[in-house]
Amino acid sequence: MDQSKKQRLKIEAVKIRQGIIESTYRAKSGHPGGSLSIADLLSYLYFHEMKIDPAEPKKADRDRFVLSKGHAAPALYAALANRGFFPVEDLKTLRKTDSYLQGHPNMNYVPGVDMSTGSLGQGISAAVGFALASKRQGDLFRVYAVLGDGELEEGEVWEAAMFAAAKKLDTLTVFVDNNNLQIDGSLEEVNSPEPIPEKFAAFGFRTIVIDGHDFDQIEVAIEEAKRTKDQPTAVIMKTVKGKDVSYMENQVNWHGAAPKDEQYQIAMNELDAILKALEA
8 A cells, every 4th residue: 555545544543533532531421442443444444445425425326334333433423524524523522412423323313324323233234235225226336334243243143144145245345343352341251253254254255354453454355355246245354442542452341431531631642642653
């Protein structure tokens, strides 16, 4: 990948992470850990890959994105705001009673949200429906979905996967945020869905494993998915929950807890330092 492009995407990823911390801090609730782990992917999709237009968020041939792990809404909101779908300042209203930015994405109120999500497993089912529609319209658009690794414990995920492969939905790319932590502990402690790559392959997916924080690897995986015909693609992203906030990294207690005053300041100082180094 061109270094200048990579630099720009890294900067956007930091801004997404800043938005995540800002919004969850102001809300005094939310899910920062699993939002921080997908910031790099969202930076690549929203600032480089996807065919979208903030001025026409409902354009018929736009690429679709479905956040199947809907509790990571702070990451999606931050990406959309920084991409120009709505003001960045509105991130501070997350989960407020009169805000359109609620705890899970709502397609009826938030510009740029293609599907309301929150009940785990249902998002990928909607993404499969989008991909079927795209195929029937002559591959009009591509569909991207993000699942949590704990979400793979839902049976509906595998029903959707089976259908996607059976219908040869090659415009569908599923990303698994494989940070190895879910609400109650590690995957091994709760109910491990491993081996994840082998399971998707057995269901008929083209399967790719990458470092989900490496833009070169993200790019290679997406380009490979675009070349793949007659089968959907699953990209298993090895990630760090709480990425780039030192005290949140790999800590399960930050799955669904908001930073307090001192923690907020530490996180923003760390992210500011990363941003300044990138912009130097």
